[in-house]
Amino acid sequence: MKKMLIFCTVALLAVSCSTVPLTGRRQMLLVSDSELLTASLTQYDQYMKTAKKSTDKDKTATVVRVGKKIAEATETYLRQNGLENELKHFSWEFNLINDKQVNAFCMPGGKIVVYEGLLRLTASDDELAVVVGHEVAHAVAKHSNERMSQGLVTQFGASIVNAALSERSMAMRQLGATVFGLGAQLGVILPYSRKHESEADYMGLVFMTMAGYNPDVAVTFWQKMSAAGNGGTPEVLSTHPSDATRIAAIKRYLPEMEKYKK
Numbered sequence: 065m066k067k068m069l070i071f072c073t074v075a076l077l078a079v080s081c082s083t084v085p086l087t088g089r090r091q092m093l094l095v096s097d098s099e100l101l102t103a104s105l106t107q108y109d110q111y112m113k114t115a116k117k118s119t120d121k122d123k124t125a126t127v128v129r130v131g132k133k134i135a136e137a138t139e140t141y142l143r144q145n146g147l148e149n150e151l152k153h154f155s156w157e158f159n160l161i162n163d164k165q166v167n168a169f170c171m172p173g174g175k176i177v178v179y180e181g182l183l184r185l186t187a188s189d190d191e192l193a194v195v196v197g198h199e200v201a202h203a204v205a206k207h208s209n210e211r212m213s214q215g216l217v218t219q220f221g222a223s224i225v226n227a228a229l230s231e232r233s234m235a236m237r238q239l240g241a242t243v244f245g246l247g248a249q250l251g252v253i254l255p256y257s258r259k260h261e262s263e264a265d266y267m268g269l270v271f272m273t274m275a276g277y278n279p280d281v282a283v284t285f286w287q288k289m290s291a292a293g294n295g296g297t298p299e300v301l302s303t304h305p306s307d308a309t310r311i312a313a314i315k316r317y318l319p320e321m322e323k324y325k326k
């Protein structure tokens with residue numbers, strides 16, 4: 065039984081590996097693009113039916129303008145690097161929502177939402193491009209698919225632990241499940257979430273730079289975000305890098321952005 069589970073796991077991983085554009089990181093994708101996009105579009109449509117769109121025409125136009133420029137730059141990158149086949153997965157849409165949250169998100173397929181609260185911290189198109197580029201990067205890197213795939217593997221791993229302890233006491237099985245769950249959370253899921261955020265920071269800088277925006281403002285923007293945030297969560301228990309870690313990494317990325325400038 066154990067050998068069969070191991071064989072199935074290895075076979076599953078062997079056929080599901082992909083590579084993230086720009087970074088070259090290997091990733092495991094167990095959900096088909098068509099399945100993910102269908103589910104994503106359904107969720108997005110449901111959200112937009114209840115969300116309140118901004119009535120500020122100027123700010124909405126700014127979000128759309130910046131979004132389209134970064135989308136065009138992203139598509140240019142994909143074409144230039146032999147990834148034209150990926151273009152069919154994107155149908156870009158940019159919306160500004162009347163909400164005080166300092167936040168934004170991107171659904172798989174390129175559906176991007178920015179909250180009005182975020183615009184209080186973006187003093188220019190360049191700073192808004194930092195956020196939009198970051199969200200576009202999440203979609204291009206297929207981070208949602210990867211997170212879902214990690215969840216599937218975690219569930220599979222939990223079933224293996226339970227099978228291995230099937231002849232032990234209930235207390236031992238519960239302890240095994242608890243230890244495995246905590247280990248998966250701290251050892252796999254959270255670190256990968258932080259890796260996704262850092263990867264999106266880097267890729268977003270590339271896309272915004274190719275679109276003609278100034279990547280240098282990313283440092284001051286994230287400093288403002290840090291000052292506006294609550295903080296206090298240890299990085300090891302957070303899905304995002306600490307503010308200091310993120311800003312330090314962005315400073316390291318900036319010299320490389322020179323080659324992407326128009």
